Amino acid sequence: MKTRILVIEDERTALQSLALLLEDEGYEVLKAESGEIGLQIALQQEPDLILLDIRLPDVDGISVLRRLRAGHSESAVIIMTADTNSSNAIRATQNGAFDYIAKPINDEHLLVLIRRALEYRRLEQEVRSLRQAPAEAPAIPGMVGHSxxxxxxxxxxxxxxxxxxxxxxxxxxxxxxxxxxxxxxxxxxxxxxxxxxxxxxxxxxxxxxxxxxxxxxxxxxxxxxxxxxxxxxxxxxxxxxxxxxxxxxxxxxxxxxxxxxxxxxxxxxxxxxxxxxxxxxxxxxxxxxxxxxxxxxxxxxxxxxxxxxxLPPLRTRPEDIPLLIQRFLNRSQRPVSIREDALSLLLGHTWPGNVRELENVITRAIVLAPGGVITPDSIQFSDRMPNAAAALELPFSHRDGYWNVIRRVESQLIRTALEDARGNKAEAARALGIQRRLLYEKMAEFGIAE
Ligand SMILES: Nc1ncnc2c1ncn2[C@@H]1O[C@H](COP(=O)(O)OP(=O)(O)OP(=O)(O)O)[C@@H](O)[C@H]1O
Ligand SMILES: [Mg+2]
Missing domain, CATH: 3.40.50.300 (P-loop containing nucleotide triphosphate hydrolases)
Incomplete structure (x- = not known):
């Protein structure tokens, strides 16, 4: 089916030339020379997109927009206006217009806007239909967790x-x-x-x-x-x-x-x-x-x-931890069980490396478990998990450049240490394991006040 565009424009020559332009592009065009007629067509025929002149003889474009929304129209709307002051534009988009275009209209620009609006509307509809789809949780092989x-x-x-x-x-x-x-x-x-x-x-x-x-x-x-x-x-x-x-x-x-x-x-x-x-x-x-x-x-x-x-972090769904442990224990060649106190230890951990960290801890624990029973002694949390850094959601990328990133980390470290020590520099330096002089230098370098 062709994409349908309704043009609401009271000036007949402008209306005709827009219709020709759009038909050339393969769109089906509906025309209205007044706001009321436009509204009627819009609500009855549900076009994919509406090109709306903001100044119409009978009603103004903004109220047409409001009534479209009130009538649950899902058409994308692009406003055409001779007067592109910002209040017009803001009012139009506030009332659900996708965008606006200045008159006299540049054809290429208009076509780009139309394509973008249609694409946006298509995505919106897709998302809505997905959200509304009945959802039964499928059993997913390889994934456990019932939270x-x-x-x-x-x-x-x-x-x-x-x-x-x-x-x-x-x-x-x-x-x-x-x-x-x-x-x-x-x-x-x-x-x-x-x-x-x-x-x-x-x-x-x-x-x-x-x-x-x-x-x-x-x-x-x-x-x-x-x-x-x-x-x-x-x-x-x-x-x-x-x-x-x-x-x-x-x-x-x-x-x-x-x-x-x-x-x-x-x-x-x-x-x-x-x-x-x-x-x-x-x-x-x-x-x-x-x-x-x-x-x-x-x-x-x-x-x-x-x-x-x-995917939620593991620390927000501890109820999944026992199931995951069971899954990882089942991979072992010999039967292995876990003692209650060891389990509580695992339940209390914050798991910065999430399921991967749990997987590694259990794999190691299995090797260390005496007589096939995991005790607190067989559990080793490594404070440097291979991917723990990524888990911190670092606010920078290697593309920011090595020294820029290092400087940012340094300055953050110094600030946090100072805050933690309530401004006591000796204590902050001790916590960081650096000389007090270096701390002073770094504070000066990063402009951190005393
Ligand atoms: N719900 C789960 N059930 C079973 N195993 C899981 C589950 N979630 C993760 N794992 C296991 O944890 C490990 C890490 O999972 P995965 O590689 O998919 O994580 P990721 O989010 O892609 O991590 P990264 O951002 O570091 O790439 C894998 O070995 C995976 O099998
Ligand atoms: Mg991954």
Whole structure:
């Protein structure tokens, strides 16, 4: 079915020329020369989008907007106005307009706005239908945990699996993000296709583009043969981009295009190749923070975050700990049990490394358990879990530059130590294990007041 656009514009020549422009673009156009007629058509025919002149002879555009919303119209609305002072624009968007465009209208700009509004509306509808879908928590092989928070996760997996919706999986390190990606793929109609995984943090920046998009022979110095990229490998299947926050800005732009066009070009080629993939991304970092810092494109963020599956940290769902322990104990060759006091010890831990940390602790405990019984003595928490740093949700990236990051960490350490010591510098220096002189130097360097 064609996308339908209703144009509400009292000036007949303007109305005609807009209609021609839109019909040329393949849209079906409905026309109204007054606000009342426009409203009637809008509510009866539910067009996908409405182009609304703000100054109409009978009613003004803002009240048309209000009545559309009151009538539960879901059409996207773009306001046309000769007078683009900000109060107009703010009032329009406050009343649910997607955007506004200044008259006289620039055709190209208008078409871009329309495409964007339609895409936004499509995503909105997709999300709404997913939220409303009846959700039964599927039994997910490989995942245990019966806490309410995890039940929600399972339900989300069940809801999104059957759609092609793009999913962003968030959660601290070790919470099971990769397991969720596996599950979504396995439950989806794409399970016969491949699940192609790329860890964006593990591949050097200059190689990442070729890795994802592939290259032709001779595309660059070392391109000795043609290489099929990850997008093409995921044809008919799922592409999982892990650690997405680490994607360099240049590659972000190309990813956005691949999502929009559903096609890619290999490096060294101008031929567009259609790719049919479902995209899942994951990060332990706060992507919206990265957007705020200018390290992540906002438009791409919205594309990736169509559906968010968030994994709760283990410390917020201690009721899952016994089940997880049982799961990990069952992997042991010989039967192993856990003593009550050892279990309480584990229940009391905060698990900065989440399930992965628990898994490691149990694996070690099994080895150390005398006579197949885990006691508090067989439990060793390592304070430096391999991924504990990531669990702190560090507010910076290696892309900020080594010394900038170090300086920020230093200054944070000094401030925290001083606060903790209530301003007592001798005590702060002792806690940090540094000379008092160095503390003074650093305070001066970072402009920390006495
Ligand atoms: N609910 C769960 N049930 C069973 N095992 C789990 C569960 N959640 C996580 N695990 C196990 O914990 C380990 C870490 O999980 P996973 O690799 O999916 O975490 P992650 O969120 O991707 O971590 P990172 O951000 O560090 O990559 C894996 O060995 C996984 O099998
Ligand atoms: Mg992971």
């Amino acid at each position: 309410l928070a995890m039940q929600e996760v399972y339900k989300m997996i069940g809801r999104v699996a059957n759609s092609d919706a793009t999913v962003l999986i968030t959660g601290e390190s070790g919470t099971g993000k990769e397991l969720v990606a596996n599950a979504i793929h396995e439950f989806s109609r794409r399970s016969a296709g491949r699940l192609v995984k790329v860890n964006c943090a593990a591949i050097p920046e200059n190689l990442l583009e070729a890795e994802l998009f592939g290259h032709e022979k001779g595309a660059f110095t070392n391109a000795l043969a043609r290489r099929i990229g990850r997008f093409e490998q995921a044809q008919g299947g799922t592409l999982f981009l892990d650690e997405i926050a680490e994607l360099p800005l240049a590659v972000q732009a190309k990813l956005l295009r691949a999502i929009q066009d559903r096609s890619i070009e290999r490096l060294g080629s101008n031929t567009a190749i259609a790719v049919d993939f479902r995209l899942i991304t994951a990060t332990a970092h706060d992507l919206s923070q990265a957007v705020a810092n200018g390290r992540f494109r906002e438009d791409l963020f919205y594309r990736l975050n169509v559906v968010n599956v968030h």
